[in-house]
Amino acid sequence: MAADTARVLVWDWTVRVFHWLIVLLIPLMWWTAEEGMMDWHRRMGVTLLGLVIFRLTWGFLGSWTARFIPMLKRISSLPAYVLDLRQGKHQPVFGHGPLGVLSVFALLASLCIQISTGLFSVDVDGLESGPLSVLVSFDTGREFADIHELNFNILSTFITLHVAAILVYQFVLKDNITGPMITGRRPKSDFSVTEQEDNKPPLWAIILGITFAAVSVYAVLNAT
Numbered sequence: 001m002a003a004d005t006a007r008v009l010v011w012d013w014t015v016r017v018f019h020w021l022i023v024l025l026i027p028l029m030w031w032t033a034e035e036g037m038m039d040w041h042r043r044m045g046v047t048l049l050g051l052v053i054f055r056l057t058w059g060f061l062g063s064w065t066a067r068f069i070p071m072l073k074r075i076s077s078l079p080a081y082v083l084d085l086r087q088g089k090h091q092p093v094f095g096h097g098p099l100g101v102l103s104v105f106a107l108l109a110s111l112c113i114q115i116s117t118g119l120f121s122v123d124v125d126g127l128e129s130g131p132l133s134v135l136v137s138f139d140t141g142r143e144f145a146d147i148h149e150l151n152f153n154i155l156s157t158f159i160t161l162h163v164a165a166i167l168v169y170q171f172v173l174k175d176n177i178t179g180p181m182i183t184g185r186r187p188k189s190d191f192s193v194t195e196q197e198d199n200k201p202p203l204w205a206i207i208l209g210i211t212f213a214a215v216s217v218y219a220v221l222n223a224t
């Protein structure tokens with residue numbers, strides 16, 4: 001029991017559900033596009049749209065480790081953090097470390113571009129299209145599809161770097177950061193500073209975030 005109370009909540013359940021759902025859905029998005037299963041590509045794409053809108057809202061309403069302002073403030077400690085790493089010193093930080101923050105912003109930005117361009121994309125013969133493509137001309141829809149294709153390579157590069165970094169933490173720095181992304185918790189003694197003792201988000205914020213995401217997806221699907 002004592003050990004249990006000494007474990008702090010690093011990632012609230014919504015961040016973890018968001019994370020593992022995108023890990024599941026992104027490879028499926030690639031696969032459905034490759035196999036021409038565009039109905040599924042669109043359905044899962046709209047699900048991803050809802051997930052990302054929720055995560056962006058959560059960056060303002062959510063638990064401390066999910067919020068963007070504290071994350072941005074972390075970037076100032078990047079030079080010291082990298083210097084420590086180069087000297088083989090590593091101290092886990094509560095929430096995203098400064099390198100983690102850069103990776104989160106890169107992943108979320110490329111994910112937003114991938115999803116928003118998909119909404120307006122049209123394929124070469126005009127047979128397959130995103131739900132908002134009727135709002136733009138065929139040529140513009142094709143330009144969105146080109147960016148959609150190009151950005152997929154950028155997103156894949158960021159994912160590869162992200163997974164490579166996780167492996168470095170696991171095997172070089174001997175820090176299992178994946179465990180907390182599954183269970184949410186980590187021993188408090190791992191951190192020199194724990195900025196937020198109670199990182200549990202209030203229920204009203206969860207309800208507001210989910211409602212906002214659902215209403216946004218509904219608005220997109222009914223915009224035409």
Ligand code: HEM
Nearest residue numbers: 015022023026095096097100104107108159166177178181
């Ligand atoms: C499609 C592949 C993946 C994508 C798009 C992705 C995306 C992300 C994003 C957006 C975050 C930020 C979480 C947040 O604040 O909401 C994150 C964090 C994280 N991801 Fe992934 N991820 C992927 C695969 C993986 C895999 C395979 C693992 C582990 C085996 C993993 C482990 C983690 C961990 C541990 C964090 C927290 C990092 C930190 O401490 O700063 N991810 N990921």
Ligand code: HEM
Nearest residue numbers: 029033042045114115118119121123128129130145149152
């Ligand atoms: C993370 C999210 C997504 C990923 C990883 C993804 C991935 C891909 C890939 C790899 C292709 C094939 C590109 C090519 O070689 O031409 C594609 C095509 C397409 N995607 Fe997505 N997509 C995503 C989101 C979406 C969304 C949200 C929509 C719309 C609801 C969408 C609609 C389309 C359409 C209409 C095409 C056909 C474009 C063409 O053939 O040129 N995608 N997507």
